[in-house]
Amino acid sequence: ETGVTQTPRHLVMGMTNKKSLKCEQHLGHNAMYWYKQSAKKPLELMFVYNFKEQTENNSVPSRFSPECPNSSHLFLHLHTLQPEDSALYLCASSQPGLGYEQYFGPGTRLTVT
Amino acid sequence: AQSVAQPEDQVNVAEGNPLTVKCTYSVSGNPYLFWYVQYPNRGLQFLLKYITGDNLVKGSYGFEAEFNKSQTSFHLKKPSALVSDSALYFCAVRDDNNNDMRFGAGTRLTVKP
Numbered sequence: 751e752t753g754v755t756q757t758p759r760h761l762v763m764g765m766t767n768k769k770s771l772k773c774e775q776h777l778g779h780n781a782m783y784w785y786k787q788s789a790k791k792p793l794e795l796m797f798v799y800n801f802k803e804q805t806e807n808n809s810v811p812s813r814f815s816p817e818c819p820n821s822s823h824l825f826l827h828l829h830t831l832q833p834e835d836s837a838l839y840l841c842a843s844s845q846p847g848l849g850y851e852q853y854f855g856p857g858t859r860l861t862v863t
Numbered sequence: 864a865q866s867v868a869q870p871e872d873q874v875n876v877a878e879g880n881p882l883t884v885k886c887t888y889s890v891s892g893n894p895y896l897f898w899y900v901q902y903p904n905r906g907l908q909f910l911l912k913y914i915t916g917d918n919l920v921k922g923s924y925g926f927e928a929e930f931n932k933s934q935t936s937f938h939l940k941k942p943s944a945l946v947s948d949s950a951l952y953f954c955a956v957r958d959d960n961n962n963d964m965r966f967g968a969g970t971r972l973t974v975k976p
Contacts, residue, residue: 754906793907793953793966806963840906848895848957849914852964854906 753777756841756855764863765831771858773824773841779853781846782824784816787838787857799824800846831862865890867956869967876944876974884939884952884970892959896937898928901951901969910952913937924948944974 754775763769775782784796798806799818813835815827824841838859842852867888876882888894895914899907911922918930928939939952954967 756906790968792968795963798962808963842906848959848962849912851897851909851912852907853909854899856904856906 754841754843754853754855756839756858758858759856760859760861762861762863763828763831765833767831768827768829770828771826771839771841771860773826773855775822775824775841775843775853775855777843777853779843779845780821781844781850782818782821783842783844783852784824784826785840785842787840793840797826828860831860833862836860836862865894865956865958865961865963865965867954867965867967869952869954869970871970872968873971873973876972878946878974878976879943882941882944882948882972882974884954884972886937886939886954886967888935888937888954888956890956890958891961894930894935894937895957896928896930897955897957897964898922898926898937898939899953899955899966901953903950907953910939944972946974946976948972949974 757772782799786794796810797816802818817825838857840857841855844850844852897912898910901907911920913920913930921927926941951969953969955964
């Protein structure tokens with residue numbers, strides 16, 4: 751798991767707060783991903799970056815704002831979230847291409863109060 | 864669009880017995896199939912993948928999976944289960960026409976001593 755790190759591991763925030771999640775990968779990959787994992791639901795792909803360029807935005811509300819300053823770092827900026835946004839947020843990385851598996855970080859457990 | 868189904872929410876097996884976790888998929892192009900495992904409070908870990916070639920794929924921790932094109936299945940198997948195999952297992956698929964990796968809802972495997 752040390753290949754992809756995420757901070758913080760746990761976050762509690764109010765609906766009016768602004769916070770950021772950070773992801774860093776040490777695997778030399780050029781694609782990075784944000785997923786949302788809610789109880790009893792399939793993983794939801796939120797954003798994809800290939801070579802620092804955003805290539806996917808799966809109808810994610812604008813209160814989630816991604817940033818990818820380089821191929822090793824990925825952020826998810828959060829503001830005015832709703833209680834239903836409480837979930838485990840997972841970051842992953844891979845080489846670009848259909849046949850490459852993704853490597854996941856441990857996730858940030860987010861609770862919106 | 865591609866999709867994947869894991870028909871069993873829960874699978875229970877006794878230690879030492881063989882285990883099977885089922886996965887079926889639907890794609891419009893050629894499938895790229897993956898299995899991941901998630902332990903409590905951890906991110907997903909890659910187990911194995913099918914891209915092309917032999918239908919029987921071997922992966923980490925003694926797991927294997929068989930690609931069956933006619934039945935559009937990719938079941939995960941292990942000849943002899945360990946208590947430490949207890950975890951949440953996810954099947955995922957991509958195809959030629961869509962770079963997104965679609966995950967199943969997951970199957971919770973419990974191996975009892």
